[in-house]
Amino acid sequence: MESIFTAGFNHMLLALFRIFFIILIAGILVRKNIIQKTQIDALSQVTVLVLLPALVFGNTLQYFEPQQLRYWWILPILGVVLSLLGLILAYLVFLPQPLKHKNLLAIAAMQNAGYLVLPIGQVVYPSQFKTFSLLTFLFILGYNPVLWTLGKYLVTTTDHRSSKIEWKKIITPPAAANLISLGLVLLGWQHLFPAPVIDSIHFLGEAAVPIATFVLGATLGSIIFKEMASIQDILKVLSVKYFLLPLVVIAFLWFFKIGESTPLLADFLVIQAAAAPATGLIIQVRAYGGEQQKVASIMFVSYLICLIALPFWIAIWHTLEAFAGSI
Secondary structure (H helix, E strand, O other), X not given: XXXXXXXXHHHHHHHHHHHHHHHHHXXXXXXXXXXXHHHHHHHHXXXXXXXXXXXXXXXXXXXXXXXXXXXXXXXXXXXXXXHHHHHHHHHHHOOXXXXXXXXXXXXXXXXXXXXXXXXXXXXXXXHHHHHHHHHHHHHHHHHHHXXXXXXXHHHOOOOHHHHOOOHHHHOOHHHHHHHHXXXXXXXXXXHHOOHHHHHHHHHHHOOHHXXXXXXXXXXXXXXXXXXXXXXXXXXXXXXXXXXXXXXXXXXHHHHOXXXXXXXXXXXXXXXXXXXXXXXXXXXXXXXXXXXXXXXXXXXXXXXXXXXXXXHXXXXXXXXXXXXXXXX
């Protein structure tokens, strides 16, 4: 009989292999110049400007019921808290001179909260994906400003241009769709939209996850690095991202028995804690300056390790839940 740990590990590993296969194909197509960077940029714009807002708007108006998802307001707060927790842990790991490794603090703390997590939810939790996607976008509502302000400051150079806050990068179309649709539901105005309109928006939004996965792979595939970061730096980043942060989050979930009352939320937080670094970080380095080779090499290694680390932690969590249920 398959153990709970093995079942959880294999299930998540299979899901990640499906996702990473798409990422691999996209990366190869970009590396071979079959798909050009301009095409990926255009596809990324369509994803951000149209598909993700449609997914957010359609799912929120159709499936978000505040009375049933009573803890919804906690998600944006958790998006901020998890990032700050990662930064604190990274700061401690990089002592005695953590400020000399600002870009590494960002890589260790800022996870791919959307483009990687959403496909995982669609594969692993198909019957609960509507709720899972709501959790994701509510979480990102708090997380995104941290990524594009503090994360951008840490990962890029510290001259005047790099420290300037660009609000258009924070208030993205998905974030705007999230705020608008959330407000409509809380005011009870979602019924003003005819069902065919909502169905059309939802239909369009269904394309967001597979295309976003392809864009993620293309972004990683277009990374150019000539030399790797030092082994010491890589190990420190990995120790935070794939050991300390998931461990602390699981300890919190276990202590407060979150899995007993809201199992999907608990799984979601474990996935967020053990997710690979945000691809937005490498985009920020390209746009605003920084140690591109160093950041790119650590990102590359981190995504490879994620294939094992994320299934490991979700399996650990499910094993602990089963143990708690048996005593």
